[in-house]
Amino acid sequence: GPTFTVETSVPFVGHRCEPPSREVETTAKELMGFFRDMSLMRRMEIAADALYKAKLIRGFCHLYDGQEAVAVGMEAAITRKDAIITAYRDHCIFLSRGGNLVETFAELMGRRAGCSNGKGGSMHFYKKEGGFFGGHGIVGAQVPLGCGLAFAQKYLREETVTFAMYGDGAANQGQLFEALNISALWDLPAILICENNHYGMGTAEWRAAKSPAYYKRGDYVPGLKVDGMDAFAVKQACKFAKEHALKNGPIILEMDTYRYHGHSMSDPGSTYRTRDEISNVRQERDPIERVRKLILLHDLASVAELKDIEKEIRKEVDNAIAEAKESPLPDPSELFTDIFVKGCGTEVYGVERKENKILI
Amino acid sequence: GPTFTVETSVPFVGHRCEPPSREVETTAKELMGFFRDMSLMRRMEIAADALYKAKLIRGFCHLYDGQEAVAVGMEAAITRKDAIITAYRDHCIFLSRGGNLVETFAELMGRRAGCSNGKGGSMHFYKKEGGFFGGHGIVGAQVPLGCGLAFAQKYLREETVTFAMYGDGAANQGQLFEALNISALWDLPAILICENNHYGMGTAEWRAAKSPAYYKRGDYVPGLKVDGMDAFAVKQACKFAKEHALKNGPIILEMDTYRYHGHSMSDPGSTYRTRDEISNVRQERDPIERVRKLILLHDLASVAELKDIEKEIRKEVDNAIAEAKESPLPDPSELFTDIFVKGCGTEVYGVERKENKILI
């Protein structure tokens, strides 16, 4: 289809770099795709919330609703040969990298059909063949890991880049500064994506960071502040960053975004912020509504057609859940698989070591 | 005696702060004291080198010659109620905090009369009653520890500050950035002293740091670049920093300095830098020669009188070594002391646990 341009919600703010233009090229297909993909993510997370409340999902479960524009905008700017690594809030990134709903729900419920065969759970989704390296539970650890992916890309002369995603809370972690220094010294094609949703658990950004201007926190490393609720701004920034990183090494993108849910399922998400704050963001900045408006503005679909798509998605999600529920629990023998790629022919022990051991 | 002023070698360079004046007040007594103290430090370190070569000192031994102006300038600006913590290159700081030569040499030789009763060795000198908290072997770890001392000073409303010293190599450590952020959030009276001697072991600063402007590395934290070979510049900067820290929280002072010796005794110190570089620093910037010239310029002592002081120091050092050598090795029972302040009445085991255990 023909291309046309949309303008980002607000200008980019650069740190040690000339920010890209606010005019973003797009197509009808892309716009409709953004709508569909973000709506699917939204619906999937809402469904996960319900499954958790129904006790079909256990432990931690960190939902991404509100932040969808970051996932789809980033994906629109890159290819599957580029790598992404993120923290525990990983369901939607998995989806954007080619993962499917059944793998997602099955993993969340600890079933065999899950993307990690039920062994990883909510925080541990991976899809190496789609350039997705997880899914990490330790705050900040994914940043050096991501720089390591970028190291490998450069080592192998692939001309691809890695996006390492982390939160505003994680942005204070020392290992991030260590990895950034090394990445800058070695010109690694590493793009640090700070998803600033303004809270790390119950702590507002300014209580955890003396300087919450995360796009500047690389100091000697360039940065860009981006409206993370605007998929087109994200896309533009990621394109810019990829070009930059291949030529000049690391760059930080701060995505100004918001999580609608609490931190994880045990957090109501309402003790450290006001309901007003949340509903204001929903009304003024929601990433899906923004795209819906653009679609209507450009007459690419009618209100009713968009509703139909949403209905379809709802069905898709319901079907996936039903299918995932059909998937059995992992076979008990799975307890002992995947410890190593290559066993050593020695015994591995279960709880009752006298009775419960196998050779691997 | 009457005060007069001397000018620092070069202007200070400020980062997010207005640097202090180059005019430094001093007295004859202070100048003579600087000469004496730095000469003593120099001589002590040279003697340690010889003792190491005579196999009387074992393991690591990191010498401070070349960097003496930092120790004496800092001490001149503060009181013993202020705290200092440093890394393994700690002999001279111990001295500046009131430690004596016999304790130093005895510790280096692992004798009972050592400041740590021979149990710590070169890297582990302490003198809590003099406000000296070590002596740490793990690169960078002393920085958060120092910020913790500052936390305690503030908690106890003491109106004192802590100087946390680290090298250019250590300056890239993530925990430094973590501690700085917390110190800035909590307005801790913590002064970070980066002793930039331009090498971390065999690695030149620019090979280890994308941005070797260490006084700026606090980003949102103010900093000052100081000629660390000029005791008066150091004194002026430390006075300035103490006032700043009590009012506004942390600040970084980068001391431009140089180590004459190799990193530790196994490093000849000449493979990664030229002999020319070293001798140039000795000729142009030596901290003792600088003070000697000032003394002569102001007619405070004659060339011969200064030589006499040096001779005296030499004797003092020799005597201390002789005395330290008289000190016996620790009693074997010391193996089991100081594990805890308060034992639990349980057994502690030696190598042969059946034969060699005691109740503590």
Add this chain to the structure above:
Amino acid sequence: KEMTVREALNSALDEEMSADPKVFLMGEEVGEYQGAYKITKGLLEKYGPERVLDTPITEAGFTGIGVGAAYYGLRPVVEFMTFNFSMQAIDHIINSAAKMNYMSAGNISVPIVFRGPNGAAAGVSSQHSQCYGAWYAHVPGLKVLSPYSSEDARGLLKAAIRDPDPVVFLENEILYGQSFPISDEVLDSSFCLPIGKAKIEREGKDVTITAFSKMVGYALQAAEVLSKEGISAEVINLRSLRPLDRAAINASVRKTTRLVTVEEGFPQHGIGAEICASVVEESFEYLDAPVERIAGADVPMPYAANLERLAVPQVDNIVNAVKRACFRSVPVAAAA
């Protein structure tokens, strides 16, 4: 009277803060959020932000600051949201805290407590389920405590805070909400338990079961089952992993002649291995059967509910191990 472990820990913190102005709390979400697991609930309000400090998510930085404050003479209580995150700061626990009094020949002591939930919770997978008991108890200079009941929690935490040495205090998330009967003596603010002493939770004569933390409850349940089958099990609640109460353990085994060790952590170089070695060293001739070790499976913790259940000891596993130690027949386990 009953009290949950959460209340026990909270009241211990409260009382020690009120008794000694040098005691303060720091950690992620300990203040305004009232603690990720609500252990510090109400303390910010009561003691103010100077003594209850919310930190950024930077364990190395804030733990180093805590240890430094202890060098200066304060008494920090550092909370790790879970002990998994203590690995980010472990150099400060080992090199800055544990070894300091020794290498300074007593010049600088380190009165600090590191506390938080340790080991497996429910459904939190590989990175959030590790037991650090054996690692910390490996290291001289540390005292390592692990409470089971509300009495333990109060008495040991108060002891830890009052102690002049660094203490690692390993709690269990699943126990936080569990209620235990509690006496007036234990509720008294002067109450304190000795460090380094185990508690015989249940006397018995046929076999000794050692356990700590949540596994004490499982061991007691197993003992109940076994008593119905005529086996009298003595259950030792270790309470202190370092120093380990070797005297109590060996005395019990000399009486019962049989030993089953129970822990949720990984087996190799675990708590059970040390207890076994201690008994072999000190009471070899008393042992009438091989020591039975029950431990977490030697695999990273899986998420799926059925695998997770297989990965940590259940009451049945303890019962089976005791029967093997007593040479009773045991139902054949499902093939692995």
Add this chain to the structure above:
Amino acid sequence: KEMTVREALNSALDEEMSADPKVFLMGEEVGEYQGAYKITKGLLEKYGPERVLDTPITEAGFTGIGVGAAYYGLRPVVEFMTFNFSMQAIDHIINSAAKMNYMSAGNISVPIVFRGPNGAAAGVSSQHSQCYGAWYAHVPGLKVLSPYSSEDARGLLKAAIRDPDPVVFLENEILYGQSFPISDEVLDSSFCLPIGKAKIEREGKDVTITAFSKMVGYALQAAEVLSKEGISAEVINLRSLRPLDRAAINASVRKTTRLVTVEEGFPQHGIGAEICASVVEESFEYLDAPVERIAGADVPMPYAANLERLAVPQVDNIVNAVKRACFRSVPVAAAA
């Protein structure tokens, strides 16, 4: 022919780098400085700065980068200047590397080697002397190797680099300069040792001595002394701490009926504890005497030469322990 352990390690790195372009080295001073202990000498010159990378002194950062590169399929060899500094990066070794293949159900494997000197050197005091053998061997998902001789060093390091899983490779600084006889077979570039297999260094029939790293040499010296007193000791060089070669250890003890374990690290939850437990579990009825554990003293490492000597096992200690295990009389130790 003879070869030092340093040369053995260097040649193993060289050969594996030349065989597989995905192998690269990173760490502090590994390049221009030729390695703090010269293990990587000449490799920068030969393979260039893209494959031999000097890092800043930021262990968490560069280890994370190494692990990430391994996720992508490279084969990093990460040097810690000493393993004491691995604590700064231990979260990446445990949570990012060891658990990854499991929690991703095999989607992401981690072919990486973490290597460097471990344990006590000479006169380097508390913070620079810790043995991390037991800690790492506690954790599923890791393979943990510790060479003694030049043959071990070559064969095990080559095996580690070729292995698709994360390997912790614990060297010993004092052994670097030691020479060992070496055969043509071992010198061949195809030479490789199996992971998980111990080596009987010396056959014997009266007592089994297990050891690893530098302590193998001490155990062999002790065996020599003992043979003169009519005691025939079998010396097992563990080589692999995880997986532990329980089969070899138990087979030997079943033959000799007596066991002495030797290690330089801290005793509690140490290597000896696990070996003792394994033998009690599998060969209890064969044991004719209590197991004797020889280990580092349970204190931080002191600096003074006399205390340091008391803090780590000496040949005499091993001889004494063997005699006790064999019920021979032992000279009375100096009172502690």
